[in-house]
Amino acid sequence: DRFYIDGEEVPSIIGTGAEDYFNDAWNLRLTSGDRVGTTICEPTGDQRRITAYRWHIDDPIPFTKSIKFELERRSYIGAVNPETGQFQEWGFKYRPDYWSTVAFWYQEGIAKLKWEFPPVEQRVLEEVWIDPAWSLETIRASEGLRYRQRSNRTCNQKRCLAVENDRVGAWFELPFTIKTSGLYAASIFPNLYKEHGVWKISLVYPDGRQAVLDKAFDFFDHYFPQKEDWPENHTHGTTRELKLGEHKLVPGEYAVRFECVGANPMSRHPRTGEFGKGYSLRLDSMSFRRLPIEDPHEWIQEYLKQEEVLFAGFVKEAKETVEKLDAAVRAFERDKGRYPKTLNELVGTPYWQGERIPLDPWHQPYCYRWPGVVRPWDFDVYSVHGDSKYPPGWFGNWENPLSIPGGINALAYEGEDLKVRQASPGIRPSRFRHVPEGIAPLSGERMLFLPFDKPGDAAEIELPADIPDGRYAVYVFTPTSWDFGVCQWSLNGVALGEPFNAETPTRGVKSLPRAVAELTSGPRVLRVEAVAKSKYSTGYRAGLDAVVLVPLK
DSSP: OEEEETTOSSOSEEOSOHHHHTTOSSSOOOEEOSSEEEEEEOOSSTTOOEEEEEOOSSSOOOOSSOEEEEOOOEEEEEEEOTTTOOEEEEEEEEOOOOOOOOOOOOOSSOOOOSSOOOOHHHHSOOEEEEOGGGOGGGOEEOTTOEEEEEEOTTSGGGEEEEEEOOSTTOEEEEEEEEOSOEEEEEEEEEEEBTTBEEEEEEEEOTTSOEEEEEEEEEOBOTTTTOGGGTTHHHHHOEEOOEEEEEEEEOSEEEEEEEEEEEEOTTOBOTTTOOBTOOOBEEEEEEEEEEOSOSOHHHHHHHHHHHHHHHHHHHHHHHHHHHHHHHHHHHHHHHHHSSOOSSGGGGTTSTTOOSSSOOBOTTSOBOEEESSOSSSTTSOEEEEOTTOTTOGGGOEESSOSSOOSSOSSSOEEEEGGGSEEEEEOTTOOOEEEEOOOSSSOOOGGGEEEEEOOOSTTOEEEEEOOTTOOSEEEEEEEEEEEBTTBOEEEEEETTEEOSSOEEOBOSSOEEEEOOOEEEEEOSSOOEEEEEEEEOOTTOSOOBEEEOEEEEEEOO
16 A cells, blocks of 8 residues: 655555555455454455445554545456466456445545546446345246235335245246346345245346356345344345356346246245245345456456566666666766765756656655665665565666676676585585565675584585685675674685674675685685674574675776
């Protein structure tokens, strides 16, 4: 969820998703509270309907000019593949759901509409609604079946169709007309009662063929014992919606056919009181709603094609803008002898053509930091690719996937590719994938992991012997986490600065401060030793992402 206050381009209030906004997680469920709740939450399916509310009483959101609210509508989508008959799913896609919203707010004066209210045809799905209680003359029925309009306060306009029946095999049909081709969602609204039977429900097509919608629906009131519905359900029964699937219909004359096939053992005959002899039925109404998408699988395939083209364009634009920003920052530093404090400092200079720094294609600001985390020798400029929590997907002034160092004359070695020549007893180094959260990507997306258990645990990592002798600026990139400790790093016996604390609340990556080392003949050994842990860390672990050696004159 995002709130844009007074016309701001970047939302000042950002939440974590649709369910979270309504105080739930991973889904919505029936809840009710003073400030938030979900009052309707139907089972998952193409016809699912949900109603939720949120009152900002304890957390008011003030504004003076305007307020715009956006809510996440990305989730999984799925449809049956007509070629295989199998159900397919796709994760985190934009869903074609129909949303209706109402907002209330306090303000001085009377609010004025700045746009025309959409006509009802644009706000409500086309629907064929049948009220059989008001169209008795159209009903077709088997001989001896009795039906009439009856008062019932739980039904539409407090009237229902009451069908009195004493035998299995009795039937009746309710005709209706379809004027527009499409995929329709069928529903009936039965009035369940203690005297009702079990009926087969079928759809009769214009050509006379029938499709069974429900082979044996029990109209007996299973809600009868529930005290919360008492005493209304004792007199009027319980009216519920029964969804009967989606059907492709063409213009023509149709009917819904009801045929008695039995009785619930608890259902009683209205005159004799005999159990298992209640064959009657009461019906409120029927509905055929035309769905906006006639072929869901075909729609998804077209959507995926369009998404691929759209996102490819986003990526191209982001990479090109990052390249321009990188060049502008370098030109700024070349002429002024310093790096800009922010990207906005480029605006109005010869280095940036444009009146502003644009948002990236995902409507988020481009990021800049000096000194860099990925490039500690100068700066980072990047787009988070619409996901600030997944650094491997970011686009920056580095190679993607990241391969340190990139763009400078240096020697770079991945930690997972280096050999551990010696480690403390019980320490078994390993290599695995490490995904930082919202800091920077890991070079190669893998690390050398050193499971130190206590102070004094150490490991010696062998660098290639063919590194030329000379003086180097040394950058050590280490993964970080909640169980990493404080370690002393050294190269050929020379400490690389002070002991480095690699503890962070979440998975991350950091670079040790720049150090200078002189390499002469002999082995090139990078040593790391656990010396302590911070008060927040749960362990002494250590790791190596990469090491970069920049030759110095």
